[in-house]
Amino acid sequence: MTSxxxxxxxxxxxxSVPGGTVNAVRDVNLELAxxxxxxxxxxxxxxxxxxxxxxxxxxxxTAGRILxxxxxxxHLSRRAMRPYRRQIQMVFQDPYSSLNPRMSVGQLIGHPLAIHGIAGRSERRKLVEEVVDKVGLSRSVLERYPGEMSGGxxxxxxxxxxxxxxPALLVADEPVSALDVSVQAGILNLLVDLQxxxxxxxxxxxxxxxxxEHLCDRVAVMYLGEIVEIGRRDTVLVDGSHPYTKSLLEAVPVPDPVLQRSRERSTLPGDPPDPLSPPIGxxxxxRCPLADSRCLEEHPALMVMRSEDSSSNTSLxxxxHMVRCHRLQEAGLLVSK
Ligand SMILES: Nc1ncnc2c1ncn2[C@@H]1O[C@H](COP(=O)(O)OP(=O)(O)OP(=O)(O)O)[C@@H](O)[C@H]1O
Ligand SMILES: [Mg+2]
Incomplete structure (x- = not known):
């Protein structure tokens, strides 16, 4: 079995924030093949x-491990972390603030190679040109500055x-949400092709x-720092089982960019809880239409959905398909891992 x-x-x-502690992420377990x-x-x-x-x-x-x-x-030292830094790269939401405006595009793209001491000057230039081709930009942009370019x-x-x-792993944090809707699809399709x-x-x-739905193999749904449902794309995004996932799926997509923020709202009543005083259970x-007294008092575990066809699971x-819900467990749908 490969890891x-x-x-x-x-x-x-x-x-730590004024007024207490925000547990922004709580006991998250994920594997990525x-x-x-x-x-x-x-x-x-x-x-x-x-x-x-x-x-x-x-x-x-605060706790846990990344492997x-x-x-x-x-907890690797800077030095021991070096080869892994190269393997794990991140793309941020805001292409306006994440690129140094005083560096040319050629310098910006070549910078990571220089930092990691990869290749000589002319070889670096070649690698930069190759990757510029790959992302669908013309080589003439290498002499330009980020301020002269569009968001896309x-x-x-x-x-x-x-x-x-x-890199072996790309962490992409909302890479298109700051962009005009008309250029979002081009970037997403590019990402799929490059992957x-x-x-x-x-x-x-x-x-x-x-x-x-457009590009993921699997999806994990988070609520207040926890994974509440995880599984294959269609299992979660078409047939989601957790009441929170269902509420997200029911939220009607609004194609109008001006109204776009409403797309991230769930259809549940009320607002997400104050992270400084999260619910006990x-x-x-x-906010849950299914909640009873147990839900208010006892924290549910993430459990395996029973009806899942086990042949669809990989060797890893x-x-x-896992869901965190007392009511689904009581209905006999969930079993312990
Ligand atoms: N540096 C910080 N200091 C204090 N609180 C923080 C910090 N970063 C995040 N938080 C808090 O941690 C929680 C999770 O924030 P996070 O930015 O990870 O959420 P997110 O899911 O990425 O949200 P968004 O969709 O708005 O980007 C929030 O309650 C946020 O206010
Ligand atoms: Mg965020």
């Missing part, structure tokens, strides 16, 4: 970005800069279920 490329094992991340695209979805504040930043080690976990190819990288072009530069190192050509794995963070219980156990 997954990425394992997130019991990850928790907390922040080689060449797989896993979508991380959920409303604003559910902890998606925090998971992504912990994976690329921009944030220290790459079976190696625990959670800048995000292509962001992708080129991440991919020039031939197929280059074979990297991708942790794709989005609040947009339509985007997740199920995180969703104050990836693709298992």
């Amino acid at each position: 997954p490329l990425l394992e997130i094992d019991g990850l928790s991340v907390s922040f 080689k060449g797989e695209i896993l979508g991380l979805v959920g409303e604003t504040g559910s902890g998606k970005t925090t998971v992504g930043k912990a994976v690329v080690r921009l944030l220290e976990p 790459i190819d079976g190696v625990d990288i959670t 072009q800048r995000q292509r530069v962001g992708l080129a800069r991440a991919l020039v190192l031939s 197929q050509e280059l074979g990297f794995s991708c942790l794709f963070i989005t609040h947009d279920l339509g985007v997740a 199920c995180a969703l219980s104050p 156990g990836l693709g298992e």
Whole structure:
């Protein structure tokens, strides 16, 4: 049995804020196979970005481990981390602020190669030109500056800069949500094509279920720092079982970009709970139409959906459909892992 490329094992991340502690990510477990695209979805504040930043080690976990190819990288020193830094790259939401405006595009894309001491000057130039071709930009952009480019072009530069190192894992945090709707599809299709050509794995963070459906093999749904449902794309995004997933699926997509924010809203009554005083039992219980007294008092575990056809699971156990809900468990639909 080969180990997954990425394992997130019991990850928790907390922040001290005025008034208390925010447990932004709570005991998250995820595995990502080689060449797989896993979508991380959920409303604003559910902890998606925090998971992504912990994976690329921009944030220290409060508990848990991050493993790459079976190696625990959670506490590696800067020096020991170097080969893994190269393997794990991140693309951010905002192509406006994530690119240094004083560097030319050629310098920006070549910079990671220089930092990692890869290849000589002329070889680096060749690698930069190759990746610029791959992301569908003309080589003439190499002499230009980010400020002279459109949002879509800048995000292509962001992708080129991440991919020039031939990473094994790309963490993409809402890479198209800051872009004009008219250019979003082009970037998403490019990402799918590049993934197929280059074979990297991708942790794709989005609040947009339509985007997740377009490109993900599996999807994990987060609510208040926890995974509440995970499984194959269609299992979750067509036939989602958790009441929160269902509420997201019921939210009608609004094609109008002006109204687009409403797409991340669920149809549940009320607002997401205050992260400084989360519910004691199920995180969703104050808003859930199915909640009873047990849901308010007892925290549910993530359990395996019984009806799942086990032959669809891979040897890694990836693709298992798991849901966190007392009521589904009481209905006999969930069993312990
Ligand atoms: N640096 C920080 N300091 C304090 N609290 C933080 C910090 N970063 C995130 N949080 C809190 O942690 C929780 C999770 O935030 P996170 O940014 O991971 O959510 P998200 O799912 O990415 O949301 P969005 O869809 O808005 O990007 C939120 O309650 C947020 O306010
Ligand atoms: Mg975020």
